[in-house]
Amino acid sequence: xxxxxxxxxxxxxxxxxxxxxxxxxxxxxxxxxxxxxxxxxxxxxxxxxxxxxxxxxxxxxxxxxxxxxxxxxxxxxxxxxxxxxxxxxxxxxxxxxxxxxxxxxxxxxxxxxxxxxxxxxxxxxxxxxxxxxxxxxxxxxxxxxxxxx
Amino acid sequence: xxxxxxxxxxxxxxxxxxxxxxxxxxxxxxxxxxxxxxxxxxxxxxxxxxxxxxxxxxxxxxxxxxxxxxxxxxxxxxxxxxxxxxxxxxxxxxxxxxxxxxxxxxxxxxxxxxxxxxxxxxxxxxxxxxxxxxxxxxxxxxxxxxxxxxxxxxxxxxxxxxxxxxxxxxxxxxxxxxxxxxxxxxxxxxxxxxxxxxxxxxxxxxxxxxxxxxxxxxxxxxxxxxxxxxxxxxxxxxxxxxxxxxxxxxxxxxxxxxxxxxxxxxxxxxxxxxxxxxxxxxxxxxxxxxxxxxxxxxxxxxxxxxxxxxxxxxxxxxxxxxxxxxxxxxxxxxxxxxxxxxxxxxxxxxxxxxxxxxxxxxxxxxxxxxxxxxxxxxxxxxxxxxxxxxxxxxxxxxxxxxxxx
Ligand SMILES: Cc1ncc(COP(=O)(O)O)c(C=O)c1O
Numbered sequence: 001x002x003x004x005x006x007x008x009x010x011x012x013x014x015x016x017x018x019x020x021x022x023x024x025x026x027x028x029x030x031x032x033x034x035x036x037x038x039x040x041x042x043x044x045x046x047x048x049x050x051x052x053x054x055x056x057x058x059x060x061x062x063x064x065x066x067x068x069x070x071x072x073x074x075x076x077x078x079x080x081x082x083x084x085x086x087x088x089x090x091x092x093x094x095x096x097x098x099x100x101x102x103x104x105x106x107x108x109x110x111x112x113x114x115x116x117x118x119x120x121x122x123x124x125x126x127x128x129x130x131x132x133x134x135x136x137x138x139x140x141x142x143x144x145x146x147x148x149x
Numbered sequence: 150x151x152x153x154x155x156x157x158x159x160x161x162x163x164x165x166x167x168x169x170x171x172x173x174x175x176x177x178x179x180x181x182x183x184x185x186x187x188x189x190x191x192x193x194x195x196x197x198x199x200x201x202x203x204x205x206x207x208x209x210x211x212x213x214x215x216x217x218x219x220x221x222x223x224x225x226x227x228x229x230x231x232x233x234x235x236x237x238x239x240x241x242x243x244x245x246x247x248x249x250x251x252x253x254x255x256x257x258x259x260x261x262x263x264x265x266x267x268x269x270x271x272x273x274x275x276x277x278x279x280x281x282x283x284x285x286x287x288x289x290x291x292x293x294x295x296x297x298x299x300x301x302x303x304x305x306x307x308x309x310x311x312x313x314x315x316x317x318x319x320x321x322x323x324x325x326x327x328x329x330x331x332x333x334x335x336x337x338x339x340x341x342x343x344x345x346x347x348x349x350x351x352x353x354x355x356x357x358x359x360x361x362x363x364x365x366x367x368x369x370x371x372x373x374x375x376x377x378x379x380x381x382x383x384x385x386x387x388x389x390x391x392x393x394x395x396x397x398x399x400x401x402x403x404x405x406x407x408x409x410x411x412x413x414x415x416x417x418x419x420x421x422x423x424x425x426x427x428x429x430x431x432x433x434x435x436x437x438x439x440x441x442x443x444x445x446x447x448x449x450x451x452x453x454x455x456x457x458x459x460x461x462x463x464x465x466x467x468x469x470x471x472x473x474x475x476x477x478x479x480x481x482x483x484x485x486x487x488x489x490x491x492x493x494x495x496x497x498x499x500x501x502x503x504x505x506x507x508x509x510x511x512x513x514x515x516x517x518x519x520x521x522x523x524x525x526x527x528x529x530x531x532x533x534x535x536x537x538x539x540x541x542x543x544x545x546x547x548x549x550x551x552x553x554x
Contacts, residue, residue, distance in 0.1 A: 039509055
């Protein structure tokens with residue numbers, strides 16, 4: 001049996017209760033929306049860029065504990081990263097939530113999401129805001145990403 | 150009604166542990182479980198009688214045809230219709246699409262209106278949107294009163310007057326648990342010459358129902374929400390109305406004679422059943438109806454409402470719980486929002502205590518938006534559920550509040 005505590009680790013519950021960088025940014029350079037129409041999760045990610053580097057990142061929205069905590073952890077991690085670095089972190093994260101394997105070199109708070117892989121229905125919750133953020137970084141015209149497209 | 154414990158014995162699936170706990174199955178509005186009697190009929194059909202219907206001369210084909218047509222008679226008697234007024238479908242959704250195509254395309258013009266309600270399931274909304282796009286007709290909506298989820302009946306007569314040709318509404322709301330006064334709605338529509346379609350997905354297997362008493366023109370439902378398998382359901386249509394419509398799908402079974410450029414088709418209901426039908430499903434649906442009538446639909450309805458009221462009372466004990474649906478007279482469906490905890494977190498947690506709930510928009514996205522919600526958590530009961538299960542469920546909700554609090 002999968003354990004609830006594997007899914008809802010203390011770090012996740014904490015970020016869910018007190019999400020970090022949970023504000024609408026004034027005059028962001030990029031904005032992207034992440035939608036999961038199936039469960040109603042809905043987030044907006046705001047980015048400010050300096051050259052190729054993400055200088056500020058914040059988010060707003062609502063959804064389940066997994067999606068909200070994941071967005072919160074993401075905003076803490078992406079600040080100061082280049083687009084390429086952000087993409088690499090996401091790839092490791094994605095690898096972890098789909099296989100359960102944690103990279104020993106580690107992903108800091110992100111490793112709290114390792115248990116998600118035992119709950120296939122919740123993987124999309126964990127990756128939703130990442131899709132929105134990476135999309136916004138890559139594409140100046142970025143708008144909306146949906147789990148259903 | 151027989152004792153619940155006795156009835157539970159008829160359902161093999163209920164006797165299992167899920168994640169280390171005795172299963173509590175509270176997702177009956179999505180689909181109900183199937184009793185042994187229905188499973189036996191399915192098995193018997195495939196072991197003894199399986200064959201294609203209508204075209205065969207041999208013995209098995211004859212048996213399958215007789216059983217299939219007897220199932221139609223059983224469905225008719227279950228809902229107070231004539232046998233030729235029952236069309237087998239895949240379920241509620243297909244029934245509504247059939248009416249939207251066959252009746253809608255033939256009868257609606259640009260500017261005509263279709264009246265729906267704000268509490269419709271997507272399956273009683275999207276087919277009408279498609280019809281509106283094809284014909285230029287317009288959709289309008291009878292509002293609900295807010296969280297209580299009652300239809301605003303004072304608005305009905307005005308809305309019905311406005312060039313409305315069809316009024317389609319749900320009998321029992323799958324998202325709110327509201328029991329709509331279907332007979333009154335049909336009567337008021339008929340007074341204005343408006344055709345009615347009743348979505349009985351949540352009511353046929355839960356309450357006594359008679360299409361003559363209701364006075365509806367069309368009624369649709371799904372077998373899988375009333376102890377029968379998935380993939381079978383029925384459409385009731387007033388015979389003269391059915392007979393006046395063009396076919397829905399073309400193919401075998403529905404035709405009399407076929408030529409290169411033209412065909413003649415059978416009378417209703419067979420002209421709406423193109424291709425090999427779901428024979429075993431129809432037979433199993435009839436068996437499910439026998440099973441439900443043996444328990445008694447009055448008793449089932451009373452039990453549903455009793456559990457719905459009990460659950461609502463117990464839920465009101467929890468702080469920060471927003472309960473949707475009527476204060477009194479609700480069906481066995483309770484839908485709610487707890488603190489700011491997302492329904493999928495509640496459902497995952499409850500699942501780990503062996504309780505099957507449903508979270509999400511329940512295929513009523515516009516209704517959720519209208520209520521300012523992204524999703525709700527829903528528990529839906531049937532005659533095999535009991536108060537102890539509800540107590541366990543409320544205890545787990547309280548645990549969830551602490552866990553995510
Ligand atoms: C009120 C209502 N209408 C329609 C449907 C659609 O039924 P089906 O998916 O069996 O066609 C459902 C079931 O989800 C329902 O609850």
